[in-house]
Amino acid sequence: MGSNMAENHPVGFQWVMEARERGAKVIHVDPRFTRTSAMTSKWVGIRAGSDIAFLGGIINYILENERWFDEYVKTYTNAPVIVDEKYEDTEDLDGFFSGWDPDEGEYDITTWAYKGTTPQTAPGKKSSHTRGEQSGHGGHGGGLSHGEPPEEDETLRHPRCIFQILKRHYARYTPEFVAKTCGCSIDDFLEVAEAMCANSGRERTGSIVYAVGWTQHTVGVQIIRAAAIIQLLLGNVGRPGGGVMALRGHASIQGSTDIATLFNILPGYLSMPQSAQKGGLKKYIESATSPAGWWGRTDTFIVSMLKAWWGAAATKENDFCFEYLPKIDDDHSEYWTFVQMLEGNVKGYVVAGENPAVGSANSKLHRRGLAKLDWLVVRDLVEIETAAFWYDSPEIESGELRPEEIPTEVFFLPASSHVEKDGSFTNTQRLVQWHYKAVDPRGDCRSELWFYYHLGLKIRERLKHSQDPKNRPILDLTWHRPTHGEHEEPSAEAVLAEMNGWDDKGKALPDYKQLKADGSTSSGCWLYCGIYADDVNQATRKKPRWEQDYVAAEWAWSWPMNRRLMYNRASADPAGEPWSVRKQYVWWDAKQKKWTGKDVPDFDEQKPPDYEPPEGAQGPDAIRGDHPFIMQSDGQGWIYVPQGLLDGPLPTHYEPHESPFQNRLYSQSANPRRQRFDRPEDPVNEPDAYPYVVTTYRLTEHHTAGGMTRFVPYLSELQPAMFCEVHPDLARECGLAHGGWATIVTSRSSIEARVLVTDRIKPIRSNGRVVHQVGLPYHWGSRGLTTGGSANDLTHMTLDPNVHIQEVKALTCDIRPGRRSR
Amino acid sequence: MSDFATLADITGEPDGWAETYGDETKPRMGFFTDTSICIGCKACEVACKEWNVIPDDGLVWTGESYDHTSTLGANSWRHVAFIEQRKPLRGEDEDGDALRWLMSSDVCKHCTHAACLDVCPTGSLFRTEFGTVVVQEDICNGCGYCVPACPFGVLDKRHLPRFEPSPDLLPVFEKKEDGRVWKCTLCYDRMHGGHEPACAKACPTDSIQFGELDELRERADQRLEKLQAEGWNGAQLYGRDPEDGVGGFGAFFLLLDEPEVYGLPPDPVVTTTNLPEMWTAAAVAAGALILGVLGAFAGGSR
Amino acid sequence: MTDGSITAVGSEMRSYYGRPILKEPVWQPEIPWYFFAGGLAGASSLLGLAARAAGNEPLAKAGLYLSAAGDAVSPALLISDLGRPERFLNMLRVFKVTSPMSVGTWILTASGATTTLAAGLELLDRAPRLKVLSETMSAVLGAPLSVYTATLVSDTAIPVWHEARRELPFVFGASSAASAGAAAAVVLAPEHAGPARRLAVGGVAVGNAAMVAMQARLGMVGEPYRRGEAGKYNALAKVCTLAGAAVLRTAGKRSRVAAVVGGGLVLAGEAALRWSVFTAGFQSARDPKYVVVPQRERVSRG
Numbered sequence A: 001m002g003s004n005m006a007e008n009h010p011v012g013f014q015w016v017m018e019a020r021e022r023g024a025k026v027i028h029v030d031p032r033f034t035r036t037s038a039m040t041s042k043w044v045g046i047r048a049g050s051d052i053a054f055l056g057g058i059i060n061y062i063l064e065n066e067r068w069f070d071e072y073v074k075t076y077t078n079a080p081v082i083v084d085e086k087y088e089d090t091e092d093l094d095g096f097f098s099g100w101d102p103d104e105g106e107y108d109i110t111t112w113a114y115k116g117t118t119p120q121t122a123p124g125k126k127s128s129h130t131r132g133e134q135s136g137h138g139g140h141g142g143g144l145s146h147g148e149p150p151e152e153d154e155t156l157r158h159p160r161c162i163f164q165i166l167k168r169h170y171a172r173y174t175p176e177f178v179a180k181t182c183g184c185s186i187d188d189f190l191e192v193a194e195a196m197c198a199n200s201g202r203e204r205t206g207s208i209v210y211a212v213g214w215t216q217h218t219v220g221v222q223i224i225r226a227a228a229i230i231q232l233l234l235g236n237v238g239r240p241g242g243g244v245m246a247l248r249g250h251a252s253i254q255g256s257t258d259i260a261t262l263f264n265i266l267p268g269y270l271s272m273p274q275s276a277q278k279g280g281l282k283k284y285i286e287s288a289t290s291p292a293g294w295w296g297r298t299d300t301f302i303v304s305m306l307k308a309w310w311g312a313a314a315t316k317e318n319d320f321c322f323e324y325l326p327k328i329d330d331d332h333s334e335y336w337t338f339v340q341m342l343e344g345n346v347k348g349y350v351v352a353g354e355n356p357a358v359g360s361a362n363s364k365l366h367r368r369g370l371a372k373l374d375w376l377v378v379r380d381l382v383e384i385e386t387a388a389f390w391y392d393s394p395e396i397e398s399g400e401l402r403p404e405e406i407p408t409e410v411f412f413l414p415a416s417s418h419v420e421k422d423g424s425f426t427n428t429q430r431l432v433q434w435h436y437k438a439v440d441p442r443g444d445c446r447s448e449l450w451f452y453y454h455l456g457l458k459i460r461e462r463l464k465h466s467q468d469p470k471n472r473p474i475l476d477l478t479w480h481r482p483t484h485g486e487h488e489e490p491s492a493e494a495v496l497a498e499m500n501g502w503d504d505k506g507k508a509l510p511d512y513k514q515l516k517a518d519g520s521t522s523s524g525c526w527l528y529c530g531i532y533a534d535d536v537n538q539a540t541r542k543k544p545r546w547e548q549d550y551v552a553a554e555w556a557w558s559w560p561m562n563r564r565l566m567y568n569r570a571s572a573d574p575a576g577e578p579w580s581v582r583k584q585y586v587w588w589d590a591k592q593k594k595w596t597g598k599d600v601p602d603f604d605e606q607k608p609p610d611y612e613p614p615e616g617a618q619g620p621d622a623i624r625g626d627h628p629f630i631m632q633s634d635g636q637g638w639i640y641v642p643q644g645l646l647d648g649p650l651p652t653h654y655e656p657h658e659s660p661f662q663n664r665l666y667s668q669s670a671n672p673r674r675q676r677f678d679r680p681e682d683p684v685n686e687p688d689a690y691p692y693v694v695t696t697y698r699l700t701e702h703h704t705a706g707g708m709t710r711f712v713p714y715l716s717e718l719q720p721a722m723f724c725e726v727h728p729d730l731a732r733e734c735g736l737a738h739g740g741w742a743t744i745v746t747s748r749s750s751i752e753a754r755v756l757v758t759d760r761i762k763p764i765r766s767n768g769r770v771v772h773q774v775g776l777p778y779h780w781g782s783r784g785l786t787t788g789g790s791a792n793d794l795t796h797m798t799l800d801p802n803v804h805i806q807e808v809k810a811l812t813c814d815i816r817p818g819r820r821s822r
Numbered sequence B: 001m002s003d004f005a006t007l008a009d010i011t012g013e014p015d016g017w018a019e020t021y022g023d024e025t026k027p028r029m030g031f032f033t034d035t036s037i038c039i040g041c042k043a044c045e046v047a048c049k050e051w052n053v054i055p056d057d058g059l060v061w062t063g064e065s066y067d068h069t070s071t072l073g074a075n076s077w078r079h080v081a082f083i084e085q086r087k088p089l090r091g092e093d094e095d096g097d098a099l100r101w102l103m104s105s106d107v108c109k110h111c112t113h114a115a116c117l118d119v120c121p122t123g124s125l126f127r128t129e130f131g132t133v134v135v136q137e138d139i140c141n142g143c144g145y146c147v148p149a150c151p152f153g154v155l156d157k158r159h160l161p162r163f164e165p166s167p168d169l170l171p172v173f174e175k176k177e178d179g180r181v182w183k184c185t186l187c188y189d190r191m192h193g194g195h196e197p198a199c200a201k202a203c204p205t206d207s208i209q210f211g212e213l214d215e216l217r218e219r220a221d222q223r224l225e226k227l228q229a230e231g232w233n234g235a236q237l238y239g240r241d242p243e244d245g246v247g248g249f250g251a252f253f254l255l256l257d258e259p260e261v262y263g264l265p266p267d268p269v270v271t272t273t274n275l276p277e278m279w280t281a282a283a284v285a286a287g288a289l290i291l292g293v294l295g296a297f298a299g300g301s302r
Numbered sequence C: 001m002t003d004g005s006i007t008a009v010g011s012e013m014r015s016y017y018g019r020p021i022l023k024e025p026v027w028q029p030e031i032p033w034y035f036f037a038g039g040l041a042g043a044s045s046l047l048g049l050a051a052r053a054a055g056n057e058p059l060a061k062a063g064l065y066l067s068a069a070g071d072a073v074s075p076a077l078l079i080s081d082l083g084r085p086e087r088f089l090n091m092l093r094v095f096k097v098t099s100p101m102s103v104g105t106w107i108l109t110a111s112g113a114t115t116t117l118a119a120g121l122e123l124l125d126r127a128p129r130l131k132v133l134s135e136t137m138s139a140v141l142g143a144p145l146s147v148y149t150a151t152l153v154s155d156t157a158i159p160v161w162h163e164a165r166r167e168l169p170f171v172f173g174a175s176s177a178a179s180a181g182a183a184a185a186v187v188l189a190p191e192h193a194g195p196a197r198r199l200a201v202g203g204v205a206v207g208n209a210a211m212v213a214m215q216a217r218l219g220m221v222g223e224p225y226r227r228g229e230a231g232k233y234n235a236l237a238k239v240c241t242l243a244g245a246a247v248l249r250t251a252g253k254r255s256r257v258a259a260v261v262g263g264g265l266v267l268a269g270e271a272a273l274r275w276s277v278f279t280a281g282f283q284s285a286r287d288p289k290y291v292v293v294p295q296r297e298r299v300s301r302g
């Protein structure tokens, strides 16, 4: 669901095909019948933006028909936990949770807490912007003073235990409601719900695969939460064949989140320090540490990281240079930053490995932002739209902008591609795979590593004699690396070794459990600790699967600690026995008194299943022996999230920011907490003027904003023009001719595209009303061998509040026959 | 290869090529393309072009589903067809809105009786020790005979200005670019190195299966049985039968509808099977011509 | 959206977006002209030798010179059609009976050599024995030379050519005869050209008859001869040849002018006929129904 795996992860999809051949029931839920649907046993077409209704329906189906995995739910999830009296549900408040502050447009989340706890609220006024799921592990504290929630009801009967709250919350998500909201048939829905339930319990598991068809919504995070709730109820987390699988994007986008290209996290999902927070390292550690679970070791993670960055300069006395770390005081996400550009608050900008002039929502706004800069650096393989916006863009063509009036000085620096340098890819499964340079980069093309390393050297050279303390953070950095070749290419493996870290004797650390908070260890990213164990690059291991065990543990290396399946303690029952022979994975060996199995156990090896934390236990020791989710402060799977999300503890059906439908449940139609910028350059579509639902997506033949494909003949010829997918009925309704041209219009802009009339895109029948959907690939731009309208000229910049992701999967538009008037 | 190596083909006897190689003969290699697991990713098309350094075929948007390659030719040796149908993949269509999307990667069939090879007047087209059919680009003189001879329309001349429906009546003498014909070589070069063909290597789902023909045929039979048992609509093997009009394909297919739906001939026959008939007719006609000429003198010599 | 279906002869025929299954030939305008010239050469040498035997020296000379002329332009036309003219000689690497083009090239080469030799000796009036020998050789090769091109086009997958494999040699043979006769009738004084005129008239008669028979048997596959380019040339051919024959028959004996006009018309008509057959092949390849419908019928006949 929300993934077009066959088209966008074709190589990984071979395993889905294999599962299908072995008799697995594969279902695809998507507004379009795609190359994935064509391969599955069942396709259910739904309306873009209606997923929570669909998933909520499944949750309701499980609860109504008593299909949950009782033993799992009772011990491994927080279903029994009693929630604070102050908590009120959207069902009581017509679409709001308790704690809504209309003036701030934010929730005061204290009312969502477990009974008898007070959640730690992150410091700083602008918390709304800087906190959230990916802002470190913000949520995992839960304000628990001790590993167990104060009040639980093992019978799940207490009216305010999470299980009962869940029941009430989803009571109205009936099959009828689902059919009406999603525009699918009741039978289709029931077939999916039943299939999910059938793959649960001791003997069977089922998994859910998603990607950006789910994330790119103003309720993106909550859609995924809904899937997590289903899997926890069915006991499908931490077990082989279970899980909620995120298929990620660029080849190493997983790695780039681990090593923190995001503005609000440090490597290993440590939260970014905030200027509002005083009190240095001590205070930071306090707020980032949870009393129970592995986040109880935050001090060892952060101190080891600071040692990796500033080495000898980082001492106990100077807080290990904690104050050298930059602090954030606001959003600083990509979209926020471009709004600041429009305001003239951003002077210079470096774009590396991104093409916002095509790839970012409301790309027109983005190009106008770039036109306000003093200088712009673009490092890319080819001269992409972002580098050429000042002389080649729709605005230039229309005369809105004129090159001679754009002050921006653009520096284009050619980058070398992944085949032209050593490095690693971290994939969706946290598997870090090493790749070696295949060919030398041509001409002036240089690797990222080369560029930033030598840039650093040059800056340090300039500042060499500076006494200004503000330059210390740069001058004190551990910067020197072994280099090779005529261009002095830094060694990528040296960087990997530094991420792994060393003990005080300079020996590579075997795993993150060895990290210390006293400055005797260093590790650039605690999660990657172990990847260089025994001073060998573990990511280079390439032993074929037929030469090794079930989990192929000797193929590359996966964080943490080469574990292939996280939270795998849940693959055994509370007593530590495998749930079934068929599904055995990791279990408690009573004789040897340790956890063993096919994978590296994701649990303290020696901790027996019946372990009860003593009073005052801290960190991992505060987690019970039958609580598998060791990163959580209570070791439980969170059906209900008391803390960590900004828009509610439970997923609720909201209509997209732009939708032709009014919410069936509440008068509050869209997510009240969605992030908006309210700018004239980013207007909202009036429903009547824009009657159609439009969704945007990818094609196998192209890659994202096109820099890597539109310039390649072999790929361009395979999808040589921008097109729109419309249903025959819509074509008739609007007089669109197959193979002809159409113009798609929103209040932001309009683009033209060739018309592909196809039954594969689903018209939505709801209450006798038919709403049509328009499908748009978003790969095109003004440059390359194949050029065409950018879907993102049409999209808006309203975001999910937790992770600031744009809602490009469900918005509204109008469509007309013929080409755009110029 | 001796000039007369191709004689084995002239006799047209199945696998006659084998003798011509003596102990250099290898088991006959080929493809089983199982379209029931093709995800239409076109990796095969791209891998083929990369490996064989084939020029791009022009950027033409066809509106024919996701297929903008359209056909096999000198610059496309693999072609993935896309067919959208209002019909379920398996069983009956209950609610009436069932869809299926057929995808199939076409390629040269490496026929047992290869018309292209039979008619080639230079011996440029030849039968390799693997039983595949390959053009020797250093010998082909672009006579173009193999192009209309292929019952599947696989071969084409590269960069030849296409023949217009109403051509200028006078011959065009200007020099033409490249002018040779090109087609799938079944990666003859890779096979020598013991590697599987580029397209098969790139195929993520193993829709393209490369191997010894006999073994592939067995596998295909089992596959067909499975699909028929599972009630797949229209499942059928195409080109697997050694008794068919071209003596079976070296590269055969499992299709989910009739061949013509994929742009393939339903019952291809190698043109040279009718050669005896053709030569006889020609001989008789020649004789008739001689008689005719003599006859013209019957009425007197002046 | 669904696969493009087109209706052919009542029966609902399915295809891949109506795209061709076969490749159109890549041959250029040289080819039909070669058919014409080669045919004329072959038949002329026959006519010449017969005349020599019958003691009609002027006609014998004319026949010989005409065939020499034909044999001279033919290779030029063939070579210029090649994608790689410089590789013409590769044609002589092999001899393959499965390749009418191979066989034909050998015939043309031999005929070219002998005819040119004979014509040379005739001109210089030397070595009478050798002359007769070579003249006879060229005449013997003349018959196959003037019909093999029919086999050449029949030995392809193009339905309108392949299915006509029985009649086409007669059409071409007769056409060659007619052209040879007509050409001689044009260049010779009427009093020597009796057999030539009779050959022309006879050729036209037989040719048109064969054409009718061929189309009758082809049925739907023969459609191109009634449509488009091929249809036009076909009609033109009929009119010209019949008219020309009529003129030769009635007035060719008495008036030189009539002989020239009649002969000219026949020659034009026969050229048009070659063009009609040639372009019919392209039309036949372009429309998948000519491949699918007959093959489907064959399959259903079992």
Ligand SMILES: Nc1nc2c(c(=O)[nH]1)N[C@H]1C(S)=C(S)[C@@H](COP(=O)(O)OP(=O)(O)OC[C@H]3O[C@@H](n4cnc5c(=O)[nH]c(N)nc54)[C@H](O)[C@@H]3O)O[C@H]1N2
Binding pocket: A001, A002, A003, A004, A005, A007, A008, A009, A029, A030, A031, A032, A034, A047, A048, A049, A050, A051, A210, A211, A212, A213, A214, A247, A248, A249, A250, A695, A696, A697, A698, A699, A700, A701, A702, A703, A704, A705, A809, A810
């Ligand atoms: N060939 C290729 N592969 C790629 C990429 C590429 O550009 N080309 N990009 C890479 C990147 S960066 C990423 S992030 C991934 C993305 O991988 P995917 O998430 O698979 O990419 P999309 O095609 O954007 O969206 C997937 C599907 O979501 C459907 N969809 C749209 N709206 C909704 C909705 O409201 N609900 C549901 N359930 N489905 C919806 C669309 O119809 C589409 O089929 O792919 C990666 N892989």
Ligand SMILES: Nc1nc2c(c(=O)[nH]1)N[C@H]1C(S)=C(S)[C@@H](COP(=O)(O)OP(=O)(O)OC[C@H]3O[C@@H](n4cnc5c(=O)[nH]c(N)nc54)[C@H](O)[C@@H]3O)O[C@H]1N2
Binding pocket: A212, A216, A249, A250, A352, A353, A354, A355, A356, A358, A359, A360, A361, A379, A380, A381, A382, A384, A415, A416, A417, A418, A448, A696, A697, A698, A703, A704, A705, A706, A707, A708, A778, A791, A792, A795, A808
């Ligand atoms: N409407 C709509 N918009 C979307 C999406 C959608 O589904 N719909 N998807 C969103 C998603 S998930 C993503 S990930 C974004 C992607 O959008 P962007 O990231 O803006 O676009 P890309 O084309 O992926 O940009 C990557 C660039 O990096 C260059 N590059 C490749 N390798 C290197 C390298 O080693 N070094 C350097 N310096 N450059 C390199 C490539 O040439 C390319 O130009 O688009 C987002 N936007």
Ligand code: SF4
Binding pocket: A008, A009, A010, A011, A012, A251
């Ligand atoms: S592009 Fe690379 S990452 Fe994406 S599916 Fe293909 S192989 Fe995997």
Ligand code: SF4
Binding pocket: B108, B109, B110, B111, B113, B114, B115, B116, B117, B133, B149, B150, B151, B152, B153, B154, B155, B183
């Ligand atoms: S398919 Fe065509 S090109 Fe390939 S071997 Fe057979 S006849 Fe030759």
Ligand code: SF4
Binding pocket: B116, B119, B120, B121, B122, B123, B124, B125, B135, B139, B140, B141, B142, B143, B144, B145, B146, B147, B180, B181
């Ligand atoms: S074009 Fe080349 S390969 Fe084809 S028949 Fe002529 S010589 Fe042979």
Ligand code: SF4
Binding pocket: B047, B048, B049, B051, B052, B077, B078, B107, B183, B184, B185, B186, B187, B197, B198, B199, B200
């Ligand atoms: S076998 Fe080789 S040449 Fe033939 S299609 Fe595959 S990649 Fe291309």
Ligand code: SF4
Binding pocket: B037, B038, B039, B040, B041, B042, B043, B044, B045, B080, B103, B105, B202, B203, B204, B205, B206, B207, B208
């Ligand atoms: S690579 Fe394989 S799956 Fe992809 S299109 Fe080609 S045959 Fe189909």
Ligand SMILES: [Mo]
Binding pocket: A212, A248, A249, A250, A253
């Ligand atoms: Mo992405």
